Amino acid sequence: MKNLYQKLYKSSPHSLANLLIGFYNVRQYKIRHGGAYQAFRKYYEETEKLSLEDAKKEQLRRLRSFLRYTYEHSKYYHEKWRNLHLDFKHLEWEEFKQLPFMTKEELQKNIKDVCTINRRTAVSFQTGGTTGVSLQVYYTPHNIQERFAMVDHFRSRFGFEFGEKTAWFTGKDLLNSRDASKHRYWRTDRQNNIRFYSTYHLQQKNFNYYIDNFNKYQPAYFSGATSSLSEIAKGGLKAGIKLTYHPKAVFPTAEMLLKEDREAMETFYGCGVYDQYASSEGAPFITQCRNAHMHMELMTGVFEVLNCHQQPTDFGELIVTSFTTEGTPLVRYRIGDMVEMETKPIDCYLKYPIVKSIHGRLSDCVYSRETGKICQGNLVNSVKNIKGITRFQIVQNELDAILVKIVKADEYIKATEEPKLLKELRIRLGKEMDIQFNYVDEIPRERSGKYRIIKNNCNEEI
Numbered sequence: 377m378k379n380l381y382q383k384l385y386k387s388s389p390h391s392l393a394n395l396l397i398g399f400y401n402v403r404q405y406k407i408r409h410g411g412a413y414q415a416f417r418k419y420y421e422e423t424e425k426l427s428l429e430d431a432k433k434e435q436l437r438r439l440r441s442f443l444r445y446t447y448e449h450s451k452y453y454h455e456k457w458r459n460l461h462l463d464f465k466h467l468e469w470e471e472f473k474q475l476p477f478m479t480k481e482e483l484q485k486n487i488k489d490v491c492t493i494n495r496r497t498a499v500s501f502q503t504g505g506t507t508g509v510s511l512q513v514y515y516t517p518h519n520i521q522e523r524f525a526m527v528d529h530f531r532s533r534f535g536f537e538f539g540e541k542t543a544w545f546t547g548k549d550l551l552n553s554r555d556a557s558k559h560r561y562w563r564t565d566r567q568n569n570i571r572f573y574s575t576y577h578l579q580q581k582n583f584n585y586y587i588d589n590f591n592k593y594q595p596a597y598f599s600g601a602t603s604s605l606s607e608i609a610k611g612g613l614k615a616g617i618k619l620t621y622h623p624k625a626v627f628p629t630a631e632m633l634l635k636e637d638r639e640a641m642e643t644f645y646g647c648g649v650y651d652q653y654a655s656s657e658g659a660p661f662i663t664q665c666r667n668a669h670m671h672m673e674l675m676t677g678v679f680e681v682l683n684c685h686q687q688p689t690d691f692g693e694l695i696v697t698s699f700t701t702e703g704t705p706l707v708r709y710r711i712g713d714m715v716e717m718e719t720k721p722i723d724c725y726l727k728y729p730i731v732k733s734i735h736g737r738l739s740d741c742v743y744s745r746e747t748g749k750i751c752q753g754n755l756v757n758s759v760k761n762i763k764g765i766t767r768f769q770i771v772q773n774e775l776d777a778i779l780v781k782i783v784k785a786d787e788y789i790k791a792t793e794e795p796k797l798l799k800e801l802r803i804r805l806g807k808e809m810d811i812q813f814n815y816v817d818e819i820p821r822e823r824s825g826k827y828r829i830i831k832n833n834c835n836e837e838i
């Protein structure tokens with residue numbers, strides 16, 4: 377059915393394709409915004425007002441109920457926990473911390489036994505394969521409604537109303553060859569007031585068509601892949617093409633938001649940029665508050681930050697338990713990201729813990745014999761004071777060498793900037809590492825449509 381739909385869609389003229397996208401989305405939105413959606417909007421509005429103590433009580437209540445559900449419905453977890461004799465009604469944090477971790481590989485291997493629902497009728501999501509492990513996870517409609525209520529609740533902090541015109545950058549292949557030859561890089565869902573823009577045609581020569589269309593359509597909100605939204609911003613700024621109206625907000629998703637991307641977006645779109653962290657396998661949410669902190673949303677799950685001895689720490693691996701994953705339960709799941717917690721006391725209307733920074737995937741690291749494992753967040757800082765780098769990627773194919781691919785802008789002066797960058801990289805990776813620079817016109821995206829800053833193909837882990 378899905379294939380037939382896709383075939384019909386790909387071969388249909390622009391206006392019919394718009395209509396089809398509308399039908400498809402009506403079905404999707406019925407699930408997302410139906411059922412318990414409104415009740416969850418209210419729930420998030422109310423729980424956000426709780427003191428930290430009361431919030432933690434509510435979080436524990438939800439944890440108990442989620443763990444009980446998981447034990448009763450998931451064959452995999454049932455077998456794993458059988459000998460622990462858990463009393464879900466009175467379960468305390470100490471008992472929770474006895475539960476085994478779940479890894480991405482383990483989840484992939486046992487997905488059939490982990491899953492609690494009929495996979496044919498469930499809402500499924502394919503997660504990105506950027507770490508080499510691609511997964512299909514399954515959601516109940518009830519959980520989907522809660523997740524969308526959470527996202528819309530977060531966005532409502534910045535004035536967002538569902539139904540107002542939105543420009544959406546999607547990794548889906550939307551267009552046929554006729555569209556591209558006419559420089560029409562979008563499809564419109566009129567019922568829901570969303571224009572979907574292609575992320576596959578984001579080249580300097582096309583930016584004027586995109587931006588010209590923004591000015592005609594005038595979306596109030598921009599949403600979608602961080603790299604796409606920032607590329608248009610940088611491209612527009614470079615070519616001096618401006619927006620002739622004022623959008624209300626930009627909501628980047630799915631990729632790490634770097635400082636320079638944020639700055640370029642704020643300048644180009646001329647409005648606030650509001651960040652969120654979640655993942656397609658269903659992690660709980662970390663969202664930006666009205667005071668620009670990133671808070672752990674305690675009502676969406678449990679967050680643990682642990683060091684390599686599995687003890688709580690301020691800067692370590694993030695382990696998540698996500699209440700909205702009843703279809704494919706995630707309990708103490710090693711999602712593979714590093715986070716740094718804010719340790720200074722900060723006064724905010726929202727009492728949830730504050731994350732200072734998210735350092736991206738553990739697998740997005742460079743290994744050095746001298747300095748160990750250096751993660752993406754740290755390496756990104758090495759280009760902070762280098763002028764004129766449009767995009768870069770560090771590729772490691774063997775333990776003692778890296779290749780730094782750079783897409784440079786006019787301001788990049790090789791004679792001064794390259795030694796500066798080399799010095800910054802040496803600070804992080806040591807004196808012995810062989811570091812080569814390669815200036816390229818373009819850095820290709822991954823199949824998922826995302827860019828990777830670190831590409832580690834080195835199997836010799838240290």
Ligand SMILES: [Zn+2]
Pocket residue numbers: 665666667668669670671724725726
């Ligand atoms: Zn805050």
